[in-house]
Amino acid sequence: AKDYELRQYETAKWVSTVIRGESQKEAMRQGFWKLFHYIQGKNEKEMKIDMTVPVTCLVKSGCTDFKISFFVPFEHQDCPPQPTESEVFVEERKAAAIFVRSFGGFASPEKYAEEAEVLARTLRSRGQPFHEDFFYTAGYDSPFKLFNRHNEVWYFKK
Numbered sequence: 710a711k712d713y714e715l716r717q718y719e720t721a722k723w724v725s726t727v728i729r730g731e732s733q734k735e736a737m738r739q740g741f742w743k744l745f746h747y748i749q750g751k752n753e754k755e756m757k758i759d760m761t762v763p764v765t766c767l768v769k770s771g772c773t774d775f776k777i778s779f780f781v782p783f784e785h786q787d788c789p790p791q792p793t794e795s796e797v798f799v800e801e802r803k804a805a806a807i808f809v810r811s812f813g814g815f816a817s818p819e820k821y822a823e824e825a826e827v828l829a830r831t832l833r834s835r836g837q838p839f840h841e842d843f844f845y846t847a848g849y850d851s852p853f854k855l856f857n858r859h860n861e862v863w864y865f866k867k
Contacts, residue, residue: 712831713810715866720804722786723765724748725778726797733775733818737766740777747797748779752790758782763847763861768821770842806866808832808839809847816860821846825862838867 726743728736741764748758759782767776781789781799789799810828814820825844832839847861 710831710835713808713828716807716809718802718805718807720801722781722789722799722801723778724781724789724792724797725776725800727774727776729774731773731775733766733768733821736775737777737818740766740775743794743797744777744779747792747794751794751797752792754790756790758785758790762849765848765863766821766846768825768844768846808837808864808866809861811859811861813858813860815858816846816848821860821862824860825864828862828864832864839864840867 724744724747726740728740731739744764745760748760750757752758761780761782763780765778765780767778778800792798808828810824810831812820812824816824825846828844829839829841841864843865845863847863849859849861
């Protein structure tokens with residue numbers, strides 16, 4: 710469809726942390742730095758790992774817990790180094806079909822919520838079943854990139 714796409718993602722490992730009781734913007738900031746320290750060597754192998762995209766944030770309806778995640782690079786998927794910080798963990802996300810809406814600019818929590826609502830409305834109007842109680846935000850750019858930014862919102866297909 711012109712306003713969204715349906716992607717099939719394979720099973721993959723992500724390094725994640727959950728930030729509780731903060732605003733989404735503050736949770737993203739705190740979570741990013743915890744995960745950044747992990748890829749800078751705060752792991753059992755003291756190994757530096759390349760930064761990957763996207764950086765995702767799990768947003769659940771009516772919940773102030775936010776799970777921030779970095780994709781584990783392909784060369785470490787089989788055996789990612791274990792985090793040494795207790796609040797950082799490696800998780801395996803199962804293969805899934807995901808509805809994706811892309812948009813540009815600097816994305817705020819409000820902009821992500823607005824885009825997620827547009828995607829949800831579109832999916833409902835087309836009779837596409839999806840998990841409505843949560844969505845992911847996905848950011849692809851460094852904060853220093855000023856133009857041609859790429860952001861997404863994801864809903865999992867039922």
